[in-house]
Amino acid sequence: MTGVMEGVRILEVAEHTFVPAASALLADWGAEVIKIEHVERGDAMRGLASAGVAAVPADVHVLLEHSNRGKRSLGLDLTSAEGRDLLYRLAATSDVFLTNKLPKVRAKLQIDVESIREHNPRIIYVRGTGQGERGPDADRGSYDSLAFWARAGIASGLTRPEYGHVPSPPAPGFGDSIGAMTIAGGIMGALFHRERTGVASIVDVSLLGTGLWAMGQALGLSLVLNMPWEPLPLNAMANPLVGNYLTKDGRWLAFSCLQAGRYWPPMCEVIGRPELAVDPRFADHTALRDNSTEAIALLREAFAERTLEEWRSRLADFVGQWAVVQDTQEVAVDPQSVANGYIQDLETAAGVPFQLAAAPVQFDERPPATRRAPQFNEHGDEILAELGLDWDTVVDLKVRGVVA
Structure with missing residues (x-):
C-alpha cells in the first residue's frame, strides 16, 4: 500500500476513542503520530476494564489498540510550564495538532489555537468535540452514546413502541469510530489545502454533527415533510423483497x-x-x-x-441483492473480509496475538498494514532525545514529574 500520509507528523493531546481513532487511521496510512498522555495515568482508556457487555482482556486491551495503533507515546505534565514548553517544541515540528479537550481545558493548559500557533503558524489545528465548538453546550463533554446516538436522532429512528425501551448503540465506540473517520478526512483535506495555498486551517468535527450527517437523508425528509422521522412498523414491508x-x-x-x-x-x-x-x-x-x-x-x-x-x-x-445477517466472529472470516484484508493480524508488545479491523480506505489495491498501540510512555526517552535533551536533563524532568 502507498503510505499517502508519510512525511506528516501529528501531535495528539486526546483520550478515549473519538479523536485518537482519527490519528490511528492516519498512522495506518503512514503518518507519524506522537501521542501525549497524562504523565501519571496515561490515556484514560488504559484504565477501562469493561465495554459494557464484555470485560476487556488484561493481556490485550483491544479498545485501546483500535484507537491508538501505530503511535508513539510520551507521558507529559501539561499543567507545568516545562511540560508545555516540551509540547510547544514538538508542535513546532508537527503538521497537525489534534485534541479533544474542552475549550475551558484548552485555555487552562494553554493549548488553544493561539498558544499552539505561536510556536508554529503553519500547523493545522484540529478539535473533536461532543456538540460543536459554538453554542450553549460547547463546553460540555459527551460520549458517542449521547451526542451521536441519542441527540442526533439515531436512537429515535430505531425505537419502536413495542420495544418499551430505547435501543443502545450496537458496539462500543460505534459513533466514535465513524466520527474518527470524519476527522481523518478533514485533516487530509486541510493538508491538501495548505499544500495548495499555504494556509493552515482550523478543523472542527463533533459527534453531534457526525450523527446528523449519518441521519442526513432521514433529516431531509423529516424537515421537508414537517414530521419527525420514525421507523416503519414491523409488518409494514411494501416490497416483499x-x-x-x-x-x-x-x-x-x-x-x-x-x-x-x-x-x-x-x-x-x-x-x-x-x-x-x-x-x-x-x-x-x-x-x-x-x-x-x-x-x-x-x-x-x-x-x-x-x-x-x-x-x-x-x-x-x-x-438479486442479499446477505446473511452475520455476527462479528462470522464477518471476521467472511471470504470477502479475508480476500480484501479487512481484518489485520497483530501482536502486543508481549507477543500476544490479536486482530483488529483495518482502516477502511485502501490505496493502490493493498490494505494498510496496522501496527500495535504503544505502551504508556514507550517512546518517551526517544522523543525527548530527538528534541535534543541530554540524559541528565531527562532524568531531572522525570524526578520532578514533568515527564513520565
Missing part, C-alpha cells in the same frame, strides 16, 4: 431487491415455487406492492423450510 427472513435453523437472511417486479420470478425459482412468478397477484411491481402481505407470508413459509447453509447454496446464483 426488501426485508429479513428467518431460516429453519434460526438464522436471518436480509434482502434489498428494490425492483420487486424484476427479481420476483428468479426468487420464485430459488424457493422452488415457479408457479408464483405467473400468479396474477404478483405479476409486476405494483401487484406485489398491493399484495405484499400474501407475498411476504409465502416467503416466510418458504425460508423457514430450509437451513442457512441450504439457502446459501440455493441463493448462490440469485441475481
Whole structure:
C-alpha cells in the first residue's frame, strides 16, 4: 500500500476513542503520530476494564489498540510550564495538532489555537468535540452514546413502541469510530489545502454533527415533510423483497431487491415455487406492492423450510441483492473480509496475538498494514532525545514529574 500520509507528523493531546481513532487511521496510512498522555495515568482508556457487555482482556486491551495503533507515546505534565514548553517544541515540528479537550481545558493548559500557533503558524489545528465548538453546550463533554446516538436522532429512528425501551448503540465506540473517520478526512483535506495555498486551517468535527450527517437523508425528509422521522412498523414491508427472513435453523437472511417486479420470478425459482412468478397477484411491481402481505407470508413459509447453509447454496446464483445477517466472529472470516484484508493480524508488545479491523480506505489495491498501540510512555526517552535533551536533563524532568 502507498503510505499517502508519510512525511506528516501529528501531535495528539486526546483520550478515549473519538479523536485518537482519527490519528490511528492516519498512522495506518503512514503518518507519524506522537501521542501525549497524562504523565501519571496515561490515556484514560488504559484504565477501562469493561465495554459494557464484555470485560476487556488484561493481556490485550483491544479498545485501546483500535484507537491508538501505530503511535508513539510520551507521558507529559501539561499543567507545568516545562511540560508545555516540551509540547510547544514538538508542535513546532508537527503538521497537525489534534485534541479533544474542552475549550475551558484548552485555555487552562494553554493549548488553544493561539498558544499552539505561536510556536508554529503553519500547523493545522484540529478539535473533536461532543456538540460543536459554538453554542450553549460547547463546553460540555459527551460520549458517542449521547451526542451521536441519542441527540442526533439515531436512537429515535430505531425505537419502536413495542420495544418499551430505547435501543443502545450496537458496539462500543460505534459513533466514535465513524466520527474518527470524519476527522481523518478533514485533516487530509486541510493538508491538501495548505499544500495548495499555504494556509493552515482550523478543523472542527463533533459527534453531534457526525450523527446528523449519518441521519442526513432521514433529516431531509423529516424537515421537508414537517414530521419527525420514525421507523416503519414491523409488518409494514411494501416490497416483499426488501426485508429479513428467518431460516429453519434460526438464522436471518436480509434482502434489498428494490425492483420487486424484476427479481420476483428468479426468487420464485430459488424457493422452488415457479408457479408464483405467473400468479396474477404478483405479476409486476405494483401487484406485489398491493399484495405484499400474501407475498411476504409465502416467503416466510418458504425460508423457514430450509437451513442457512441450504439457502446459501440455493441463493448462490440469485441475481438479486442479499446477505446473511452475520455476527462479528462470522464477518471476521467472511471470504470477502479475508480476500480484501479487512481484518489485520497483530501482536502486543508481549507477543500476544490479536486482530483488529483495518482502516477502511485502501490505496493502490493493498490494505494498510496496522501496527500495535504503544505502551504508556514507550517512546518517551526517544522523543525527548530527538528534541535534543541530554540524559541528565531527562532524568531531572522525570524526578520532578514533568515527564513520565
